[in-house]
Amino acid sequence: MNQALRFDYSHACEFIAQHDWDQLAAEVCRAHTQLHLGTGPGSEFRGWLDLPIQLCQPERERIRQAADKIRADSDVLIVIGIGGSYLGAKAALEMLGHHFNNRLPAGRRSGPEIYFVGNNVSSVYLVHLLELLEGKNVSLNVVSKSGTTMEPAIAFRLFRDWMVKKYGQEQARTRIYATTDRKKGALRQLADREGYASFVIPDDVGGRYSILTPVGLLPMAAGGIDIDELLQGAACARERFASPDLDQNPCYQYAAVRNLFYRQGKLIEILVSYEPRFRFFGEWWKQLFAESEGKGGKGLFPVAAEYSADLHSIGQYLQDGQRHLFETVLSVQKSEVDVTIADDPDNLDGLQYLAGKGMEYVRARVLRGAILAHTDGGVPNLLVEIPRMTAYHFGELIYFFEKACAISGYLLGVNPFDQPGVEAYKTNMFALLGRPGFEKRKAELEARIDGNDKNLSDRSGDS
Numbered sequence: 001m002n003q004a005l006r007f008d009y010s011h012a013c014e015f016i017a018q019h020d021w022d023q024l025a026a027e028v029c030r031a032h033t034q035l036h037l038g039t040g041p042g043s044e045f046r047g048w049l050d051l052p053i054q055l056c057q058p059e060r061e062r063i064r065q066a067a068d069k070i071r072a073d074s075d076v077l078i079v080i081g082i083g084g085s086y087l088g089a090k091a092a093l094e095m096l097g098h099h100f101n102n103r104l105p106a107g108r109r110s111g112p113e114i115y116f117v118g119n120n121v122s123s124v125y126l127v128h129l130l131e132l133l134e135g136k137n138v139s140l141n142v143v144s145k146s147g148t149t150m151e152p153a154i155a156f157r158l159f160r161d162w163m164v165k166k167y168g169q170e171q172a173r174t175r176i177y178a179t180t181d182r183k184k185g186a187l188r189q190l191a192d193r194e195g196y197a198s199f200v201i202p203d204d205v206g207g208r209y210s211i212l213t214p215v216g217l218l219p220m221a222a223g224g225i226d227i228d229e230l231l232q233g234a235a236c237a238r239e240r241f242a243s244p245d246l247d248q249n250p251c252y253q254y255a256a257v258r259n260l261f262y263r264q265g266k267l268i269e270i271l272v273s274y275e276p277r278f279r280f281f282g283e284w285w286k287q288l289f290a291e292s293e294g295k296g297g298k299g300l301f302p303v304a305a306e307y308s309a310d311l312h313s314i315g316q317y318l319q320d321g322q323r324h325l326f327e328t329v330l331s332v333q334k335s336e337v338d339v340t341i342a343d344d345p346d347n348l349d350g351l352q353y354l355a356g357k358g359m360e361y362v363r364a365r366v367l368r369g370a371i372l373a374h375t376d377g378g379v380p381n382l383l384v385e386i387p388r389m390t391a392y393h394f395g396e397l398i399y400f401f402e403k404a405c406a407i408s409g410y411l412l413g414v415n416p417f418d419q420p421g422v423e424a425y426k427t428n429m430f431a432l433l434g435r436p437g438f439e440k441r442k443a444e445l446e447a448r449i450d451g452n453d454k455n456l457s458d459r460s461g462d463s
């Protein structure tokens with residue numbers, strides 16, 4: 001029997017009045033109904049709710065077979081995608097992998113090196129990756145639900161070309177895997193035309209909720225992660241977090257408490273962890289909450305921090321700066337290894353009192369010390385703890401945050417499944433890049449840019 005994820009808001013109780021909690025319990029119940037009966041906004045994108053139990057055996061088998069082929073014939077897997085089309089897989093591979101090589105911990109199978117591309121607009125990044133591919137066997141997994149997102153599409157042009165030059169048209173096709181919409185979009189068309197092995201992102205699952213589809217599962221399986229175990233963790237979380245009763249449902253408690261803090265004027269949530277392996281989990285979490293809640297002039301601003309490093313940089317502000325934030329600590333109860341602190345009778349650093357103790361002892365004390373100090377400083381602290389860093393608990397975490405995010409969005413009064421704001425910069429970008437059909441917008445923007453340049457030079461007295 002697996003121990004389970006734990007949500008602890010005991011350090012935040014002093015910030016929570018009973019009548020606010022009671023009111024939230026009723027609101028949570030309504031949000032639960034909206035989500036489960038599909039009466040809330042965005043209801044056509046609730047497919048992620050059942051993903052842990054819906055991925056059928058034949059589809060799992062296809063993913064496993066593709067992953068096995070990649071592992072057998074490739075030194076490198078390149079995953080092309082941006083936002084929800086890469087962050088989940090990257091988070092899993094980092095959290096469950098080794099810091100400094102591509103092996104999974106404790107003697108488990110090694111896999112190909114996995115690199116993510118198409119998530120920035122840097123030439124240097126692309127060139128450095130191409131340099132690294134010299135002499136290596138490569139497979140490509142291109143992931144895009146729309147098939148038209150610019151960054152991954154540009155990267156795919158480049159790497160597809162590279163593959164064809166290296167392997168020839170026919171062989172390259174057998175090394176390219178497309179994960180995209182079932183019917184629509186440029187990538188679906190291309191995959192069908194070229195005969196790439198392809199995987200489907202269901203219509204009712206949006207990008208940031210897609211980690212438990214082939215979007216996340218294929219790269220994870222290629223990296224040697226046990227996707228059955230991961231889905232099992234998510235499936236258990238699905239059952240465990242199904243109750244509409246706030247007092248019975250830790251996932252809803254998290255959603256409720258963060259909304260309560262928001263109503264109290266706490267506008268920033270910082271997800272902190274003491275494990276560098278959580279770094280990309282933080283990135284995944286940021287997208288989930290920012291795209292889901294930041295709209296209509298509302299929403300908590302999600303940021304992620306890595307302790308203890310960040311205690312030595314933003315720690316001062318956290319303790320003593322503007323009181324408009326709270327922390328959610330993401331922790332692992334038991335690390336798979338521990339390091340003993342060395343004995344040094346000279347004791348010049350004054351740390352001899354720690355000699356013989358484990359690094360894990362230090363981590364646990366730093367964590368508790370920071371929670372208490374920040375709480376005393378007026379920054380409420382929440383704790384989300386998993387027993388161990390395993391695929392099972394990764395799956396649990398994913399489901400916990402996804403469901404909390406949906407409920408939280410409904411509590412806030414927004415549609416947690418759209419992202420209209422992301423389109424504004426895209427429109428400008430397409431116009432400035434000269435995309436046909438955007439000529440009028442381009443002229444407007446260029447006039448504004450010229451005007452701004454002129455204002456600046458007038459201010460600085462340039463002639």
Ligand SMILES: O=P(O)(O)OC[C@H]1O[C@](O)(CO)[C@@H](O)[C@@H]1O
Binds near residue numbers: 083146148291422
């Ligand atoms: O999978 P796609 O369609 O390329 O989209 C990638 C990402 O871009 C966004 O649409 C925002 O630009 C995200 O919501 C999404 O995760």
